[in-house]
Amino acid sequence: MEARHDHTHGADAADAVRAEIYGEDGVILASFLAHIGAAIADRDTLTLKRDVSVLHQSELGHLLEALLPEQRLALVELMGSDFDFSALTEVDEAIRLDIVDNLPNAQIAQAVQELDSDDAVYILEDLDAEDQDEILAQLPFTERIRLRRSLDYPEESAGRRMQTEFVAVPPFWTIGQTIDYLRDDKDLPDRFSQVFVIDPSFKLLGAVDLDQILRTKRAIKIEEVMHETRHAIPATMDQEEAAREFEQYDLLSAAVVDENERLVGVLTIDDVVDVIQQEAEEDLLRMGGVGDEELSDTVAATSRSRVPWLLVNLGTAFISASVISQFGATIEEMVALAALMPIVASLGGNAGTQTMTVTVRALATRDLDIYNAGRVIRREVMVGLLNGAVIATILGLVAGLWFHNPDLGFVIAAAMVLNMLAAALGGILIPLLLDKFGADPAISSSIFTTMITDVIGFLAFLSLATWWLHLGAAAG
Amino acid sequence: MEARHDHTHGADAADAVRAEIYGEDGVILASFLAHIGAAIADRDTLTLKRDVSVLHQSELGHLLEALLPEQRLALVELMGSDFDFSALTEVDEAIRLDIVDNLPNAQIAQAVQELDSDDAVYILEDLDAEDQDEILAQLPFTERIRLRRSLDYPEESAGRRMQTEFVAVPPFWTIGQTIDYLRDDKDLPDRFSQVFVIDPSFKLLGAVDLDQILRTKRAIKIEEVMHETRHAIPATMDQEEAAREFEQYDLLSAAVVDENERLVGVLTIDDVVDVIQQEAEEDLLRMGGVGDEELSDTVAATSRSRVPWLLVNLGTAFISASVISQFGATIEEMVALAALMPIVASLGGNAGTQTMTVTVRALATRDLDIYNAGRVIRREVMVGLLNGAVIATILGLVAGLWFHNPDLGFVIAAAMVLNMLAAALGGILIPLLLDKFGADPAISSSIFTTMITDVIGFLAFLSLATWWLHLGAAAG
Numbered sequence: 001m002e003a004r005h006d007h008t009h010g011a012d013a014a015d016a017v018r019a020e021i022y023g024e025d026g027v028i029l030a031s032f033l034a035h036i037g038a039a040i041a042d043r044d045t046l047t048l049k050r051d052v053s054v055l056h057q058s059e060l061g062h063l064l065e066a067l068l069p070e071q072r073l074a075l076v077e078l079m080g081s082d083f084d085f086s087a088l089t090e091v092d093e094a095i096r097l098d099i100v101d102n103l104p105n106a107q108i109a110q111a112v113q114e115l116d117s118d119d120a121v122y123i124l125e126d127l128d129a130e131d132q133d134e135i136l137a138q139l140p141f142t143e144r145i146r147l148r149r150s151l152d153y154p155e156e157s158a159g160r161r162m163q164t165e166f167v168a169v170p171p172f173w174t175i176g177q178t179i180d181y182l183r184d185d186k187d188l189p190d191r192f193s194q195v196f197v198i199d200p201s202f203k204l205l206g207a208v209d210l211d212q213i214l215r216t217k218r219a220i221k222i223e224e225v226m227h228e229t230r231h232a233i234p235a236t237m238d239q240e241e242a243a244r245e246f247e248q249y250d251l252l253s254a255a256v257v258d259e260n261e262r263l264v265g266v267l268t269i270d271d272v273v274d275v276i277q278q279e280a281e282e283d284l285l286r287m288g289g290v291g292d293e294e295l296s297d298t299v300a301a302t303s304r305s306r307v308p309w310l311l312v313n314l315g316t317a318f319i320s321a322s323v324i325s326q327f328g329a330t331i332e333e334m335v336a337l338a339a340l341m342p343i344v345a346s347l348g349g350n351a352g353t354q355t356m357t358v359t360v361r362a363l364a365t366r367d368l369d370i371y372n373a374g375r376v377i378r379r380e381v382m383v384g385l386l387n388g389a390v391i392a393t394i395l396g397l398v399a400g401l402w403f404h405n406p407d408l409g410f411v412i413a414a415a416m417v418l419n420m421l422a423a424a425l426g427g428i429l430i431p432l433l434l435d436k437f438g439a440d441p442a443i444s445s446s447i448f449t450t451m452i453t454d455v456i457g458f459l460a461f462l463s464l465a466t467w468w469l470h471l472g473a474a475a476g
Numbered sequence: 477m478e479a480r481h482d483h484t485h486g487a488d489a490a491d492a493v494r495a496e497i498y499g500e501d502g503v504i505l506a507s508f509l510a511h512i513g514a515a516i517a518d519r520d521t522l523t524l525k526r527d528v529s530v531l532h533q534s535e536l537g538h539l540l541e542a543l544l545p546e547q548r549l550a551l552v553e554l555m556g557s558d559f560d561f562s563a564l565t566e567v568d569e570a571i572r573l574d575i576v577d578n579l580p581n582a583q584i585a586q587a588v589q590e591l592d593s594d595d596a597v598y599i600l601e602d603l604d605a606e607d608q609d610e611i612l613a614q615l616p617f618t619e620r621i622r623l624r625r626s627l628d629y630p631e632e633s634a635g636r637r638m639q640t641e642f643v644a645v646p647p648f649w650t651i652g653q654t655i656d657y658l659r660d661d662k663d664l665p666d667r668f669s670q671v672f673v674i675d676p677s678f679k680l681l682g683a684v685d686l687d688q689i690l691r692t693k694r695a696i697k698i699e700e701v702m703h704e705t706r707h708a709i710p711a712t713m714d715q716e717e718a719a720r721e722f723e724q725y726d727l728l729s730a731a732v733v734d735e736n737e738r739l740v741g742v743l744t745i746d747d748v749v750d751v752i753q754q755e756a757e758e759d760l761l762r763m764g765g766v767g768d769e770e771l772s773d774t775v776a777a778t779s780r781s782r783v784p785w786l787l788v789n790l791g792t793a794f795i796s797a798s799v800i801s802q803f804g805a806t807i808e809e810m811v812a813l814a815a816l817m818p819i820v821a822s823l824g825g826n827a828g829t830q831t832m833t834v835t836v837r838a839l840a841t842r843d844l845d846i847y848n849a850g851r852v853i854r855r856e857v858m859v860g861l862l863n864g865a866v867i868a869t870i871l872g873l874v875a876g877l878w879f880h881n882p883d884l885g886f887v888i889a890a891a892m893v894l895n896m897l898a899a900a901l902g903g904i905l906i907p908l909l910l911d912k913f914g915a916d917p918a919i920s921s922s923i924f925t926t927m928i929t930d931v932i933g934f935l936a937f938l939s940l941a942t943w944w945l946h947l948g949a950a951a952g
Contacts, residue, residue: 026720027845058724066847092843179655182690192687193669193728210686211668214658244502247753248534250746252669252728269745270726276749277723280756281837284763288833289826295834295843299858303866306830306859310867313826317819318874325815331807338814339801342930343793345818350765350789354782357764358771361757367568367771369503371542382775383782390779391786398794454818 021059028066036063040074048075053082061090064099065296073102085111086119094296097126105131109138112147116190117164118271121150125160149264158242159235161275162256162265165189168196169222171205176218193252193268197226202262204229204255232257233267242267243275244366283364286442287357289313309447316451320345323455327462330469336403337465340412343399344461347391348419348453355380355427356449360441363431377428384424385417392416411468415461422456423449497535504542512539516550524551529558537566540575541772549578561587562595570772573602581607585614588623592666593640594747597626601636625740634718635711637751638732638741641665644672645698647681652694668742669728673702678738680705680731708733709743718743719751720842759840762918763833765789785923792927796821799931803938806945812879813941816888819875820937823867824895824929831856831903832925836917839907853904860900861893868892887944891937895929902928 023029039047052060052075064072064087076083076099088096100108100123112120112135124132124147132151136144146164153159167188169178178195182188195213197206206226216225232255233242245251246269256265285293289309293302324331324341331338359376362368368376392413400409426449431441499505515523528536528551540548540563552559552575564572576584576599588596588611600608600623608627612620622640629635643664645654654671658664671689673682682702692701708731709718721727722745732741761769765785769778800807800817807813835852838844844852868889876885902925907917 026842028847030846033847056725058726065843066845179690182687183693185691188687188691191685209667210690211658211664213690214655214686215661215664217659247749249532252745269728269749273723273745273749273752276752277756277841280753280760281841284756284760284837285833287760287764289830290833293834295838295848295852299855299862302855302859303862306827307863307866309830310823310826310863311870313823314819314867314871317822320822321815321819324818325812328811328815331814332811335804335808336801338807338817339797339804341814342800342818342821342934343790343797346793346796346926346930347786347789350786351782354765354785357761357766358769361760362771365753365757366502367541369542370506371504371509372771376771379773379775379778383778386775386779387783387786390783391790394787394790450822454822458818 021055021063028062033063033066036075037067037071040067040071040078043074043078045078045080048078049082052079053084055084055087057084057086058090060084060087064088064091064095069095069098072099076103081110083111085123086115089119089122092294092296093126094294094298096123100127105134106138109135113139113143117146117150117265118161120147121160125151125155153235156239157235158233158237158239158256158267159265161239161242161271162235162267163189163271164265166196166255166263166266167192168198168202168263170199171197171221171223171226173222174218175213175216175220175222175225178213178222179218191268192266195222196229196255196263196266197222198263204232204257204261204263207255229255232261234259235264239275240279243272243279246272247276279364283360283442286440287360287446289446312447316447316454319451320454320458323458324462327458327466330462330466333469334465336405336408337462340399340408341458341461343395344412344415344419345454345457347395347416348423348457349450351384351387351420352423352427352449352453353446355384355424356431356445359428359431360445363435363441368432373432380424380428381421384420388417388420391420407468408465411464412461415457415464418460419453419457423453426452497531497539504538509539509542512551513543513547516543516547516554519554521554521556524554525558528555529560531560531563533560533562534566536560536563540564540567540571545571545574548575552579557586559587561599562591565595565598568770568772569602570770570774572599576603581610582614585611589615589619593622593626593741594637596623597636601627601631629711632715633711634709634713634715634732634743635741637715637718637747638711638743639665639747640741642672642731642739642742643668644674644678644739646675647673647697647699647702649698650694651689651692651696651698651701654689654698655694667744669744671698672705672731672739672742673698674739680708680733680737680739683731705731708737710735711740715751716755719748719755722748723752755840759836759918762916763836763922765922788923792923792930795927796930796934799934800938803934803942806938806942809945810941812881812884813938816875816884817934817937819871820888820891820895821930821933823871823892824899824933825926827860827863827896828899828903828925828929829922831860831900832907832921835904835907836921839911839917844908849908856900856904857897860896864893864896867896883944883948884941887940888937891933891940894936895933898932899925899929 021028021032036048036052039051052063055063064075067075072095088099112124115123124135127135136148139147150159150162150164167182169181194207194209196204197208199205207229208222208226212225231245231249231251233245235256235258242254246254251269253266253268255263256267258264282292285291289306291305293305359368395416396409396413399412400406430448431445434441434444497504497508512524512528515527528539531539540551543551548571564575588600591599600611603611612624615623626635626638626640643658645657670683670685672680673684675681683705684698684702688701707721707725707727709721711732711734718730722730727745729742729744731739732743734740758768761767765782767781769781835844871892872885872889875888876882906924907921910917910920
């Protein structure tokens, strides 16, 4: 396989330097940044090669993010072949594209050959097809075929994230033969935690963990100690599903197989950790009404990604407004209602968001299923009624005292209980229904939940108030 | 070390069964659940031992969660020593406590001895001190000392999550000696991915990855191939910080050391994956206004954890209401304002939530720091103005047409732009300030951000409207 930077040693040497890179708070020190900035300005390649090439790829990534855009490019150019391109997998997409787009394709082709295949794919996949082809054309045949195959798998699939370098042996080898092979072969992947067992057509037969090899006598055959690869991952499997397998079965690495059950690569836990982070982040951002945003996105890109959600919200806000406008006469009669009505809507919205957040998360982690849905719905309704009673009591007392009108207190308290019930039902049923119909509950639940609590909040409060005012008028 | 269930083989055999456990959607099949339920009802221990002991601990965890509370206890009792207690680390805390509290301490002591130390600590740490002491007293001396030490470390520290079983050798051993030792020692931990190197006082000198041992000649000394353990984790380090080290440096396992740099345990990536999940989940739940909730919590516990946030929200809602009540005369004069004012507040709230979500997440992942804060603040302000212009234009047009009043359209549009600007500033500055003063921005940012957008929204719209009405009155 390919020659590569030795990250292990790089990171070792980095230990001495590291204390000088990060401050107490884990942020890159201003002094280190100034030092590197000065070396870039002076085009002092010696200093840069000495102080930057010892950095771990993630540290170099942090450094790139902290530098100014023009400094980043200058750094990459000044370091030449000493620049560790795997650092580009650690930075925001916008920064990665900015660097890669400004480098000649020949230099990227050179750099890509020194990377693990998963890192190479990570960098190549964001480029347009033309640049991809030009870069791939400059690679040796086997490299090209391998990267092409990874890139041909769908986005966010296991095939995109896998490493195509792995160790595989036939089942009839002994442990001794295997160890001797590992000692002699100079083309081993940088890091590996299991040895795969394959037949002559590369069909996957099993795997042996390294600790198993080490605790077994030399004469024993591989097939006697190998375990079936119970968790072989199809290359087309979505990375999120693959991550779930890793989590559930505490895997360190898993074989990736093509549609003919042939071994094509290995997925490792460090890539999966990134996927887990990403997926959790995605849910959080979606619930906040933002899409795949990064901090380095431009104003235009950020605005474009956020406006659609605001437009939907504008639509639902008009629905609420039209509900209120039906009660113009009542509000004119008693203007205190205008001041109090947002309280009912706001608290309902927050209670609904609480239930919805728990539901969306439980769906994502598969903690919520048909076996407990009924029980959870009952619980949410009970909690809604209980919290509704607490909040309604306080709200009713304060509103009644504020406007010297106990009846108004009763009206708002009753509306509050109704809206808390609506919030509980909406907060759990909306995500459940969206999930059932194949929509992502993280994206759209909060629009619908708040729409319901707004509409029910205004409607309940204003119609109860109207009824009570007329009752008063009729009695009077 | 201790005798244990062989999980590898258990999981292997489980492969055949697994297809029958989970349906297409990853949820436990009703048929499997009915089968186990019937066996429990019939007290058919033979069937249970055959079909349940092949399950992976996570599968057994899912099964427990799907069973009724009384079935769970019956299952544990019927399976006796064949029940894999590590499954208890995979279920909700409420379920774990329910099972453990209902078992005799002697049985728990028996079970704990068969677990990895990290799983044992996970189960013991939730018990009250009295039960802990009683269980620990029934364990052999070394076990007891080890678990006691782990439990003495603070909650959520690396010391609590570490495994105290590890492989350590002296630096002067050769690779050959090390392999022979691994082949002969029957007391090895179940799984390990590196061998630690220590001096006679257990002081950590370094580590060797297993793949490194396998590719090195027998005659070479350990000290020649070991690398310094650059990422040794102090046992008192917070688990979240330890997880960040694993993520940044792609570690599979790391040595845990005490205050004298002596090796006390090993932290492995599978435990760290759980921590990463938990931390991401915590942020999501906190932003949704819920604390450490679990689906199996009771109504009372859930209500108790959610009411405080609703009470704070009630307080801020009264502030908004008091702002509105200042403009009673204006609203009486033009009741359309009452219908339109929630639109300005609601859209500001959503825009503020968008900015705040991005900011809170970026702070959690340390993507936002002093080097880009200025740029990000500028970007958010620009996005706020741009999106404000888009939304204000549409809102102004629709409101003007709806109430046949173009001036009203201008007033609401101007108020909308002002509130979007307030939303952008609030959404980024509030989490930044909370973070700077050591508060968790995930918990309190959304209260303050929505308070600002509500108050500014109502204030801007109603005061502009008042000014414009008076202008009209003065002109007329």
